[in-house]
Amino acid sequence: MASRPQAEPDGAWAGWRPFRIVAAAPEARDVVSFRLVPQDGAALPPFRGGQHVALRAGPAGARRVRCYSLSSLPDAGGYRLTVKRVGGGEMSGFLHALSPPFAAAVELMAPRGDFCIAPGAAGEAFPVVLIAGGIGITPLLSMLHQLRRDGWPAPVDLLYSVRSASAHAFAEEILDLQKAMPRLSVSTFYSRPEPADLSSAACDVAGRLSAAHLAGVAAPAARFYVCGPAAMIAFVMEALARLGVGAERRFAESFGPPCRRLSGAALAPQPVQLVRSGRTFLWRPGGPSLLELAEDAGVNVMSNCRVGQCDACAAKLLAGEVDCPGQEQPAADECFLCVAQPLTPLIIDL
Ligand SMILES: Cc1cc2nc3c(=O)[nH]c(=O)nc-3n(C[C@H](O)[C@H](O)[C@H](O)COP(=O)(O)OP(=O)(O)OC[C@H]3O[C@@H](n4cnc5c(N)ncnc54)[C@H](O)[C@@H]3O)c2cc1C
Ligand code: FES
Structure with a gap:
């Protein structure tokens, strides 16, 4: 069998396209967002919330390729990627070491991936539950931006688990989304809070996400989108199955081991x-x-x-x-x- 074809969004380019990193912004400890613009200055194709790009970069002779979710909606001329530095990680270490004027060239493949919210066959909306662990928030955040842009009429729950306040990326951005989305409910879990975090209004639950929390958001027609560490995905998918959520309503993306x-x-x-x-x-x-x-x-x-x-x-x-x-x-x-x-x-x- 030859490699399998897959759908790409309209206007997607083929192969690698040179981009420049033009800005970087810290989001949490070891988490930085990068803004990338195409070197040719031409328009970028739209993408769907939850999709990712493959990024190729690195010193000559040791270029590497890694996937990164697009963490915002498309804007006129750029993409935002948000990268967590992992110990000993080649690409995340390389990106985190960049500083203005960001002379290093990177290349991207066009956005792709099926970890996206698609309206029902008749275009109907349904309750959406987004479950993020750590840096797994990135595809879910672009889904949230898409739901806001599209005026999604059904309830949306975000269950977002981080270790502590210092790892809590996008806290303000999510608050802004809550203000703009009356049907969005957010629960933030600090699995290992520092003592000072316990009095923080940003922490809704000190402890891990449990089956009881999942039961609380398992509306009959809700669809669940999960991204986080492999162990968390396994726990959530199993707990949802036990709650009677069929496989057709459970979607997960793992960032994968090396x-x-x-x-x-x-x-x-x-x-x-x-x-x-x-x-x-x-x-x-x-x-x-x-x-x-x-x-x-x-x-x-x-x-x-x-x-x-x-x-x-x-x-x-x-x-x-x-x-x-x-x-x-x-x-x-x-x-x-x-x-x-x-x-x-x-x-x-x-
Ligand atoms: C669809 C998709 C979307 C993704 N989106 C994001 C995102 O939005 N943000 C994000 O931060 N990441 C994302 N990732 C993960 C990302 O692609 C990289 O895997 C991540 O950045 C680590 O890459 P790295 O090159 O820094 O680490 P690598 O060099 O690949 O190393 C990863 C880990 O392996 C360990 N390791 C290295 N060498 C060895 C060895 N010889 N033996 C054993 N272990 C070793 C390292 O210490 C490190 O902990 C996504 C992945 C996928 C598949
Ligand atoms: S690209 Fe190889 S299995 Fe997905």
């Missing part, structure tokens, strides 16, 4: 041949993924999440073996190019 680094298999450089495009390259452990190498070789490969979740990059293996640490392989003779680690030389139907 799967390609976690394999226990003995890895060595492996030659890779893409038969239909006539390209060959060498894959190296710890280096760019098969997806990134194929893109660098000029091959147009469908991709979406880049962490082995969406199956957009599944490709047929004509020869060779791969390890997909922590992931199910799409099929015995297929691999996800974004996370697969070659164990032998590969021949791929691409």
Whole structure:
């Protein structure tokens, strides 16, 4: 099976487009928003709240690609991404180290992703429950902006869990949204509050989100959108299922582990041949993924999440073996190019 096509918004560009970071604003401890504008100055296509972009950047010879959700609505000429610095993280460390005048060039692929709120078949609105853990607020925040812009008539609940006040990103922006959206109700959980946080009006619940909290917002037709750490997503999805919320009303997005680094298999450089495009390259452990190498070789490969979740990059293996640490392989003779680690030389139907 060749990589699977997916819908892209109208006006989306193909491949990588050069952008400049023109501003950065701190949102919380280790969380910074970046404003990016296209270097060609041409208009940007619209996107749907919850969608993300793939961003390629880094020093020459060590460029990396990561996905980042768009954390606001489109404006005339730029996108906003909000990035949390993770310990030892290559891309988040690189972005957080940038400072004005932001000389580093970055490239973006057009917005994509299906973690979005779509009105019902007859265009009807339904109660929406957004559940965010930490930096998982970013796609849900752009959903909220979209709901406000569209004048969503049904109730909206945001359950937002952070460790403490210092990790509470977008507190003011969410307050402004509440003022503009009479049907929006926000509950903020501080899972590990500092003593001073307990008297803060910004903290509604000192402690973790529980099944009882979920039961309190589980209106019959409500749809649930969850983004946060993997353990939180697993807990919420299971609790919702126990509350009788069917899979058709539960949607989750995980920002994903760095799967390609976690394999226990003995890895060595492996030659890779893409038969239909006539390209060959060498894959190296710890280096760019098969997806990134194929893109660098000029091959147009469908991709979406880049962490082995969406199956957009599944490709047929004509020869060779791969390890997909922590992931199910799409099929015995297929691999996800974004996370697969070659164990032998590969021949791929691409
Ligand atoms: C659809 C989607 C949307 C996303 N949206 C956002 C967003 O809005 N904001 C955001 O901040 N992030 C978002 N992410 C996550 C983002 O793509 C990156 O994964 C994140 O920024 C970390 O990237 P990094 O390069 O800094 O870290 P990496 O270098 O990939 O490392 C990640 C972690 O792995 C550890 N690690 C590094 N090397 C090793 C090793 N050899 N062995 C074991 N562990 C190791 C690091 O210490 C670090 O903790 C999103 C992801 C997806 C899939
Ligand atoms: S891009 Fe989503 S599985 Fe590879």
